[in-house]
Amino acid sequence: MIEKGEYYFLSRPRRFGKSLFIDTLHKIFEAKKELFEGLYIYDKYDWSISYPVIKISFAEGNFHTRKDLDKRIIHILKDNQKLLGVECEDPEDIVRCFQTLIASTYEKYNQKVVVLVDEYDKPILDNITNVEIANELRDSLRNFYSVIKGSDQYLKFAFLTGVSKFSKVSLFSGLNNLEDITLDSRFSTICGYTQKNVENSFKQYLENVDLNKLKKWYNGYSWLGESVYNPFDILLFFSKGNEYQNYWFETATPDFLVNLLKNNNFFLPGLENLEVTYNDLGSFEVESFKLETLLFQTGYLTITGSERIFDRLIYYLGYPNKEVRSSLNDYLFKYFSNKSDQQNIPFYRALQRDDFKVQKEFLFSLFASIPYNNFTNNKMYEYEGYYSSVIYAYFASLGLDITAEDITNKGRIDLTLNFPKKERNIVSFEWELV
Numbered sequence: 001m002i003e004k005g006e007y008y009f010l011s012r013p014r015r016f017g018k019s020l021f022i023d024t025l026h027k028i029f030e031a032k033k034e035l036f037e038g039l040y041i042y043d044k045y046d047w048s049i050s051y052p053v054i055k056i057s058f059a060e061g062n063f064h065t066r067k068d069l070d071k072r073i074i075h076i077l078k079d080n081q082k083l084l085g086v087e088c089e090d091p092e093d094i095v096r097c098f099q100t101l102i103a104s105t106y107e108k109y110n111q112k113v114v115v116l117v118d119e120y121d122k123p124i125l126d127n128i129t130n131v132e133i134a135n136e137l138r139d140s141l142r143n144f145y146s147v148i149k150g151s152d153q154y155l156k157f158a159f160l161t162g163v164s165k166f167s168k169v170s171l172f173s174g175l176n177n178l179e180d181i182t183l184d185s186r187f188s189t190i191c192g193y194t195q196k197n198v199e200n201s202f203k204q205y206l207e208n209v210d211l212n213k214l215k216k217w218y219n220g221y222s223w224l225g226e227s228v229y230n231p232f233d234i235l236l237f238f239s240k241g242n243e244y245q246n247y248w249f250e251t252a253t254p255d256f257l258v259n260l261l262k263n264n265n266f267f268l269p270g271l272e273n274l275e276v277t278y279n280d281l282g283s284f285e286v287e288s289f290k291l292e293t294l295l296f297q298t299g300y301l302t303i304t305g306s307e308r309i310f311d312r313l314i315y316y317l318g319y320p321n322k323e324v325r326s327s328l329n330d331y332l333f334k335y336f337s338n339k340s341d342q343q344n345i346p347f348y349r350a351l352q353r354d355d356f357k358v359q360k361e362f363l364f365s366l367f368a369s370i371p372y373n374n375f376t377n378n379k380m381y382e383y384e385g386y387y388s389s390v391i392y393a394y395f396a397s398l399g400l401d402i403t404a405e406d407i408t409n410k411g412r413i414d415l416t417l418n419f420p421k422k423e424r425n426i427v428s429f430e431w432e433l434v
Contacts, residue, residue, distance in 0.1 A: 007158040011165045011182040013299025015232035017191045018161045022118045029114045052105045053114045054080050063123035102151040112156035121162035134286045164297045188225025205238040220320035222303045249327035268389035274317040330397035336390045
């Protein structure tokens with residue numbers, strides 16, 4: 001990427017090392033060779049040239065209004081002016097100030113400029129459920145980012161990263177030469193840890209660690225290449241004494257996902273194996289987007305396979321790993337019912353003992369506990385798939401190996417629970433909702 005000197009865009013879920021990658025590029029372009037001693041790039045890059053870098057990050061701050069966004073941008077531009085030793089004549093005019101910053105930096109250092117943008121989409125995602133505000137902030141950002149294209153003669157390299165990808169028409173209309181490397185197999189492991197990374201770089205921490213179990217818990221994220229581990233999970237797993245927990249999921253509560261799943265009467269077992277096209281994954285608009293797209297871009301689903309049907313490329317989506325599958329369904333199940341974790345303990349034991357009487361009593365009480373206000377202003381209870389989703393979410397939240405098959409295309413499922421042999425004698429059994 002550095003050698004080609006183009007404009008690039010990368011989308012990855014939160015906590016996947018995007019900011020660290022931006023910082024790495026920053027130090028490379030500033031020719032901080034000493035920081036890379038012992039690493040691959042150390043003797044393969046021309047460190048004799050130092051490029052001035054403009055770094056823009058929206059990772060910090062809350063963006064509830066256009067005023068909040070403008071205030072943050074002005075602050076960012078002032079920081080860059082101070083670091084680079086240049087000034088804008090009118091710092092309150094965001095677009096003009098950004099233009100001046102790039103041009104003046106080029107003139108001062110007699111060297112082309114690098115622009116790095118981190119969390120480019122956060123102001124929009126903070127307001128994704130408020131279309132009016134989200135659109136207003138999107139339009140403001142579109143004007144701001146268009147400066148990059150207009151400053152082409154001054155730029156060496158530009159890199160933008162974030163969680164979601166909005167279409168070029170809506171947000172990057174001025175950046176028609178932006179190369180998207182999100183679904184490019186050459187860059188599939190650019191963020192995250194590969195299996196080799198974990199086994200080599202963390203070898204001293206792997207004593208008594210079951211690598212197959214570790215992989216099932218935290219690996220599985222794929223962008224058309226080798227699958228990777230969530231780096232946030234791996235680092236906390238070792239830090240916490242090899243304790244398996246839902247580290248990544250607990251860093252943010254996806255309330256907006258619950259609302260979207262609820263409002264769309266989404267059949268939860270369908271998340272096991274979704275079929276989508278490239279266009280479905282590519283981008284979305286504030287006014288209209290598919291739930292599958294948002295789940296993929298935010299890291300709750302990943303690519304599990306693909307095939308070409310005529311000229312159309314079809315992707316299969318599913319949960320990346322055990323952490324996401326169990327924690328997301330646990331979160332959804334708690335919305336569906338009033339059952340607490342403590343109330344579920346007798347059911348756990350009933351499953352272990354093959355006590356079907358207690359299991360039956362629990363399931364009856366489970367449906368009786370569903371709050372009536374779940375049906376306010378919607379008719380979810382009219383859909384058989386709703387009740388199947390409740391059962392599915394519960395068993396999936398336990399972290400059990402389950403298979404859910406829609407046998408009627410109307411939401412009725414065969415639910416198979418597969419228990420490890422070492423934990424019980426019966427390997428599997430089936431629940432059929434009728």
